[in-house]
Amino acid sequence: MLFRSINDIKIVNYSNGELTVNIKCGSGTYIRSIGRDIAQELNTVATMTSLIRTSIDSFKLEDCYNIADLNEQNIKEKIIPLNSLLKYPEINADSNLIFRFLNGQTVITELKDGLYKLNENNITKAIIEVVKNKAKMKIFLV
Numbered sequence: 001m002l003f004r005s006i007n008d009i010k011i012v013n014y015s016n017g018e019l020t021v022n023i024k025c026g027s028g029t030y031i032r033s034i035g036r037d038i039a040q041e042l043n044t045v046a047t048m049t050s051l052i053r054t055s056i057d058s059f060k061l062e063d064c065y066n067i068a069d070l071n072e073q074n075i076k077e078k079i080i081p082l083n084s085l086l087k088y089p090e091i092n093a094d095s096n097l098i099f100r101f102l103n104g105q106t107v108i109t110e111l112k113d114g115l116y117k118l119n120e121n122n123i124t125k126a127i128i129e130v131v132k133n134k135a136k137m138k139i140f141l142v
Contacts (some may be wrong), residue, residue: 005029018049027056082141083124084115090117091128097124102136109135 005026013020023031032048037048037135065078076106091111093101098120100107111130118126127139 086117088115088117090119092119107135
């Protein structure tokens with residue numbers, strides 16, 4: 001058995017040869033393979049008949065909306081702003097610095113190595129990466 005990161009497995013129900021489990025796992029874990037792998041360990045066979053992802057990262061199934069319930073009147077209030085989803089430190093920049101990054105220039109900085117949100121007027125324009133005091137655009141967003 002090869003699992004990326006299984007944090008917890010709980011049996012919810014077992015009836016008439018059908019097993020229902022809740023699995024908490026890390027990204028990169030192939031959930032569809034777990035039934036097969038468990039069956040192999042038990043010298044039998046298995047088929048997955050259902051898969052429901054109840055959460056990923058900070059997103060939870062109970063916080064989701066059915067697309068049929070969205071319309072022109074309510075969709076704007078239900079959209080999560082991109083800026084709130086990106087969990088990187090923020091750098092506020094003027095248009096000159098934004099221009100330099102967007103044109104592929106490397107900028108010397110005192111920032112620690114890592115990823116940062118590059119904001120202009122409270123709008124995240126890009127993700128930049130700092131490596132050894134050199135910052136460069138990694139992802140352009142707007």
